[in-house]
Amino acid sequence: MYPTHKAGDYLVIALNGEVDLYYSPRAREQILGALESGAHVLVDLSAVEYIDSSGVASLVEGYQLAREKGLRFALVGVSQAAMQVLQLARLDTVFPIYEDLDAALAAAAQGQGSADERAGP
Amino acid sequence: MNGPGPEETIPEEVTPEDVIQVRELVAHYGERRILHGISFGIRRGEIMVIMGGSGSGKTTLLRHMLGLRRPTSGSIHILGRDITRIGRRELYRLRREMGVAFQGGALFGSMTVAENVQLPLREHTRLDENTIRIMTRMKLEVVNLSGFEHLMPAELSGGMTKRVALARAVIMDPKLLFFDEPSAGLDPVVSAELDELILKLRSAMNMTIVVVTHELESAFKIADRITVLHEGRLLITGTVDEVRRCENEHIQAMLHRRPRKEAIDADAYLRRLTGR
Numbered sequence: 185m186y187p188t189h190k191a192g193d194y195l196v197i198a199l200n201g202e203v204d205l206y207y208s209p210r211a212r213e214q215i216l217g218a219l220e221s222g223a224h225v226l227v228d229l230s231a232v233e234y235i236d237s238s239g240v241a242s243l244v245e246g247y248q249l250a251r252e253k254g255l256r257f258a259l260v261g262v263s264q265a266a267m268q269v270l271q272l273a274r275l276d277t278v279f280p281i282y283e284d285l286d287a288a289l290a291a292a293a294q295g296q297g298s299a300d301e302r303a304g305p
Numbered sequence: 306m307n308g309p310g311p312e313e314t315i316p317e318e319v320t321p322e323d324v325i326q327v328r329e330l331v332a333h334y335g336e337r338r339i340l341h342g343i344s345f346g347i348r349r350g351e352i353m354v355i356m357g358g359s360g361s362g363k364t365t366l367l368r369h370m371l372g373l374r375r376p377t378s379g380s381i382h383i384l385g386r387d388i389t390r391i392g393r394r395e396l397y398r399l400r401r402e403m404g405v406a407f408q409g410g411a412l413f414g415s416m417t418v419a420e421n422v423q424l425p426l427r428e429h430t431r432l433d434e435n436t437i438r439i440m441t442r443m444k445l446e447v448v449n450l451s452g453f454e455h456l457m458p459a460e461l462s463g464g465m466t467k468r469v470a471l472a473r474a475v476i477m478d479p480k481l482l483f484f485d486e487p488s489a490g491l492d493p494v495v496s497a498e499l500d501e502l503i504l505k506l507r508s509a510m511n512m513t514i515v516v517v518t519h520e521l522e523s524a525f526k527i528a529d530r531i532t533v534l535h536e537g538r539l540l541i542t543g544t545v546d547e548v549r550r551c552e553n554e555h556i557q558a559m560l561h562r563r564p565r566k567e568a569i570d571a572d573a574y575l576r577r578l579t580g581r
Contacts, residue, residue: 204478205430205432208436209431209432209436212436236478237440237443237444237476238430238436238440238478240443241435241436241439241443242436244443245436245439265511268508268509268510268511269509269510271509272447272505272506273443274446
């Protein structure tokens with residue numbers, strides 16, 4: 185299980201290491217599980233060394249579920265390498281992305297970061 | 306890691322850091338010698354273009370690099386494994402790291418575009434169906450074929466077929482991508498689009514890419530380095546500028562599209578014609 189903690193009304197899921205074909209099912213299960221339980225989710229990617237398409241697909245599925253449920257979903261700590269993978273699939277402008285936790289919480293306090301604020305994937 | 310055996314020395318054309326190391330490769334088809342001791346290395350994250358005319362041995366070299374044929378002698382080390390000596394199971398594992406887009410696309414005619422693209426995921430992973438579907442659509446987005454997933458291969462143009470083959474080749478985010486003749490049979494605009502796509506994949510996914518082609522314009526546009534083969538021998542491995550400056554007559558003929566002068570062995574030719 186990836187570590188989680190509460191920050192504001194978000195549940196922060198801190199992915200780490202390599203989120204690849206082997207580990208992405210674990211990330212997917214945790215993200216979808218949190219959303220199913222009604223939590224607003226922030227996925228912290230700052231400790232991720234590598235994320236592949238299967239990892240990004242888990243984020244896409246999570247964001248779509250958040251939109252359907254009217255929950256907030258955002259990414260923080262996106263490394264340059266992870267950003268390039270998102271850019272390749274033109275997802276960098278789809279996900280709400282914040283530099284760090286404080287920025288995400290500040291945006292939430294101003295009513296931003298809602299899952300339905302951006303065009304869906 | 307299986308490094309060089311006690312009897313094997315690393316040729317000077319290869320450095321230990323190279324992710325692909327072709328060492329003194331000799332290959333035959335029957336009695337006919339196709340590759341005459343080829344050595345070169347490919348660096349991590351570079352685009353290496355392998356060039357040469359018909360019969361130069363470039364396709365044979367590619368087949369050996371993919372582990373589809375065993376050489377007469379020499380070795381090919383890919384990501385630290387000697388692909389000419391590993392067993393089937395290890396080769397299968399190594400191929401998870403290698404994506405291949407074949408010249409004709411090699412799509413299964415009875416499967417849709419999406420089914421073709423996701424085939425490696427079904428073979429090599431146990432990912433959830435939703436994940437597979439999203440990954441397939443993401444890769445089709447990358448190759449600008451979004452919305453075409455339900456088409457059959459027979460309904461695709463040549464350029465679309467190549468792009469589907471490319472989407473399938475990168476569906477597992479391989480470390481190495483091999484692309485056989487991306488420009489063959491395509492009009493110049495589609496060919497240029499494919500070149501852009503190759504460059505985009507490299508920069509976004511940091512892949513090491515090996516492209517086999519005889520298209521000069523495409524090679525010069527995408528290559529970090531070029532290896533030129535002629536009649537099974539390596540003429541040069543160098544940057545685009547180094548290849549342009551090389552004074553070798555065969556390279557100059559290739560650069561200036563001069564028809565090759567065949568040296569005719571009179572005795573052999575007469576014997577061929579007369580059968581005596």
